[in-house]
Amino acid sequence: MSADEGKAAAVQQVVDELGFTAFHARVLALVAGVILLDGFDIQLAAFAAPAILADWKIGSAALAPVMAASLLGMAVGTSVGGRIGDRYGRRAALIGAALWFGVTAMLTALCRDVPSFSVLRFITGLGLGAAVPNATALVAEWMPTRARNYALTVISVGVPCGGIVGAGLASWLIPAYGWPAAFLVGGALPLLLAIAMMWKLPESPILLSRRGDADRRIAGLIAQAGGTAAGPFAPPPLVADGGNVFAPSLRRSTIGMSIAFFAALMAVYALLSWVPVLLTGAGFAMASAIRGAMILNLSGVVTSFVLTWLMLRIGSRRTVIGTICGGLAALAIWAVLLQTPGVPHAAVLFGVALAGAGVLSLQVLLLTLSAHVFPVECRSAGIGYSISVGRLGAIASAFGAGLLLARPNGLLLFFGLVAAALLVLAAAMLVVDRHLPPRS
Numbered sequence: 001m002s003a004d005e006g007k008a009a010a011v012q013q014v015v016d017e018l019g020f021t022a023f024h025a026r027v028l029a030l031v032a033g034v035i036l037l038d039g040f041d042i043q044l045a046a047f048a049a050p051a052i053l054a055d056w057k058i059g060s061a062a063l064a065p066v067m068a069a070s071l072l073g074m075a076v077g078t079s080v081g082g083r084i085g086d087r088y089g090r091r092a093a094l095i096g097a098a099l100w101f102g103v104t105a106m107l108t109a110l111c112r113d114v115p116s117f118s119v120l121r122f123i124t125g126l127g128l129g130a131a132v133p134n135a136t137a138l139v140a141e142w143m144p145t146r147a148r149n150y151a152l153t154v155i156s157v158g159v160p161c162g163g164i165v166g167a168g169l170a171s172w173l174i175p176a177y178g179w180p181a182a183f184l185v186g187g188a189l190p191l192l193l194a195i196a197m198m199w200k201l202p203e204s205p206i207l208l209s210r211r212g213d214a215d216r217r218i219a220g221l222i223a224q225a226g227g228t229a230a231g232p233f234a235p236p237p238l239v240a241d242g243g244n245v246f247a248p249s250l251r252r253s254t255i256g257m258s259i260a261f262f263a264a265l266m267a268v269y270a271l272l273s274w275v276p277v278l279l280t281g282a283g284f285a286m287a288s289a290i291r292g293a294m295i296l297n298l299s300g301v302v303t304s305f306v307l308t309w310l311m312l313r314i315g316s317r318r319t320v321i322g323t324i325c326g327g328l329a330a331l332a333i334w335a336v337l338l339q340t341p342g343v344p345h346a347a348v349l350f351g352v353a354l355a356g357a358g359v360l361s362l363q364v365l366l367l368t369l370s371a372h373v374f375p376v377e378c379r380s381a382g383i384g385y386s387i388s389v390g391r392l393g394a395i396a397s398a399f400g401a402g403l404l405l406a407r408p409n410g411l412l413l414f415f416g417l418v419a420a421a422l423l424v425l426a427a428a429m430l431v432v433d434r435h436l437p438p439r440s
Contacts, residue, residue, distance in 0.1 A: 011209055014222055016145040021226040027142050028151050030193070030201050031135045032158050037190045038131045039162020039297075040169075041105050044186050045121060046071060046273050047170035048179035051116075052287045053056070055179065060277050061406045062114055067273045067398035071117040073125020075391030081130020082384020090138035090380065091203045093130060098194040100127030106187030111179035116149045129391065133157075133384035140371035140379065141204040142225070149436075152371050153308040156333050156364035159305075160297035160356075167294030171287045204375045206309065208288075224302065239375035245382040251372045255380065256431030257366070261390025263425035264362045267327075267418045269394035270401045271296060271359060274414070275352065277405070282338055282348060292352050299353040300360025303397040307361050308368060316369045317429050317436035323365065324426045327358030328419055335415045359418070362425065373434045393421065 018024070053060060077097075085093035104124040111117040143151040166186065172180045200265050201220050208214040215232050222229045239247070245254045275296055279289035298328040329409055334351030336345050367383075374382030397417065404413040429435075 009228060011218065011222075011233045012206065014227050015142070015205060015225075018144040018222075018225055018227045020144055020147045020433035023144060023225045026138060027202065028154060030197050031094065031139055032154050033093060033156055033193050034131050034190065034197070035135050035158025035180050036162040036165065037098070037130050037186070037193060038101070039159030040166035041101055041124065041162070041190070042070070042074070042128055042159060043163045043166055043272055043293070044105065044108075044170070044182055045117075046276055047166060047290055048174060048182055049290060050276055050280050051174050051179040056113070057076060058114070059406070061402050064399045064402035066114060066121055067269075067402065068395045070121035070125045070128075071391050071395040071398055072268065073122035075125075075388045075395065076128035077126035077129025078391060080126075080383045080384075081128075082133040082380040082382070082388075083138060084130070085134035085312055085336065085380035085384075086207075086378060089203050090134045090141075090207060091197075091201050092183060093134040093380070094138065095197045095201070097127045097130040097134070098190040098197065100124075100130070102127075102187045102190035102194065104187070105183050105190075107184040108187075108280045111157075129384075129388070131189060132387060133380045136371050136383050137376075137379040138204050141206045141376060142202070145315055148371075149312055149368060150297045150305075151310060152368045153364060155302055156367040157301045157304050158433035159363070160300045160360055161244075163297035164294050164301070167290050167297065171290040171294075174290070175287055190358045204376075205233075210377065239377070245374065245378050245385055250374070250378075250382070250434075253432045253434040254386065255388040256428050256433070257370060257373055257382075258389040260366055260425050260428035260432065261386045262393035263421045263428060264366055264393070265387075265390040266393030266397040267359050267425070268363050269422040270397035270414065270421075271355060272419050273398045274401050278338065278411075278414075279348070281353075284345060284348075288345070292349055295349055296352050296356035297360065299356035299419075300364070301363040303357040304364035311365060311368070311436060312320065313439050316365065316372075316436040317432070318438075320362065320365050320429050321426050323358060323362055327355070327362065327422050330358035331415055331419055331422075335411065339411055359422070362422075369432075372436050373432065397421070 049063055063175060078282050081093055081097060101124050104120060108120045111120060139155050170182045205218045205221050208218050218233050219230055239249055275293050276289040279292045307319055309321060334355045337348050337351040370383045402412055404410050
């Protein structure tokens with residue numbers, strides 16, 4: 001080991017061995033808050049869809065371009081935002097993302113037709129996409145070892161938690177004040193949080209060490225976090241030469257993670273985008289259908305913490321593949337309940353909860369794994385690239401699922417699409433070669 005590598009190992013070791021202090025709790029709360037509001041705004045169109053369909057007197061297929069535009073913007077934003085975070089800092093990228101999607105979400109309340117709605121959802125998606133890779137990287141680089149994976153799970157469940165909060169607010173706001181009110185609230189909240197982040201959110205000490213000439217700043221941040229390290233600090237050893245996510249040491253895992261995110265987000269966003277419409281089609285009132293989306297997200301959140309605990313013990317490959325098997329079984333049960341006449345609404349919602357547990361939790365597991373797969377020099381870019389490819393799967397499902405539902409036997413085709421995506425995800429997990437190992 002060279003002298004520089006020794007110094008880099010020292011600064012990483014200081015961070016790894018810190019106790020979990022109020023400083024870490026503040027970082028985690030601010031970043032998790034961004035992702036929670038990100039998840040809220042991602043699903044706003046789905047929450048508002050039944051009201052918009054009635055207001056504009058259009059069919060569900062007409063909103064497919066809106067769903068796809070948002071996800072296309074997120075695909076571009078995730079890739080570009082990841083590179084911005086690696087080059088200019090996680091902190092700046094995260095604050096900028098919150099300001100961006102806050103302003104554009106509020107502007108969406110002014111839309112009165114599908115084309116303008118689609119354009120603004122694309123522009124909003126740029127900011128929504130940029131937040132996730134930088135949030136994941138910043139938390140991975142600040143949390144001590146004992147708390148890191150659980151902290152990453154907190155970040156990862158921010159999107160479904162945002163869905164829970166958003167569904168609760170939307171089920172009250174939309175019937176009482178109309179669908180534009182949900183977008184006004186969904187935009188104002190991230191603007192307020194961005195102000196708090198400007199004041200209290202630190203930059204990653206590991207990323208600062210790669211820039212050089214930041215020893216005093218790094219030492220000050222570590223002191224705030226409860227540690228002591230005077231420097232000088234050197235950047236961590238390179239895993240990907242030049243920060244290239246397709247470097248030989250990363251190529252196989254980058255390809256595998258990209259396919260995995262493509263398949264996972266295809267399955268996840270098919271549910272997130274269309275569950276309220278599916279439930280209203282099954283006879284649910286609008287408010288009950290939106291609460292069904294809340295149940296979907298809540299079950300995914302609770303299951304994600306259990307599966308993270310399991311993943312740290314038996315490894316990521318077995319955990320993800322086992323969850324996929326459970327997800328396929330859950331989809332089959334829900335499909336039968338949804339299509340059987342006379343089934344009580346409570347039973348249908350139980351099927352929704354099973355689907356959330358088996359499908360939405362997969363996205364959380366992949367985000368946690370991605371922070372392990374990609375090293376610091378390309379962590380935001382690697383996560384961003386993988387999720388960007390994943391967004392293409394989300395776009396395909398949001399657009400394609402709407403078209404499938406409009407066809408005869410649309411429900412069967414819809415569930416077949418989600419099941420096929422899970423099978424592709426299982427294959428991708430066999431390609432990835434930088435898995436979290438089982439605990440010895």
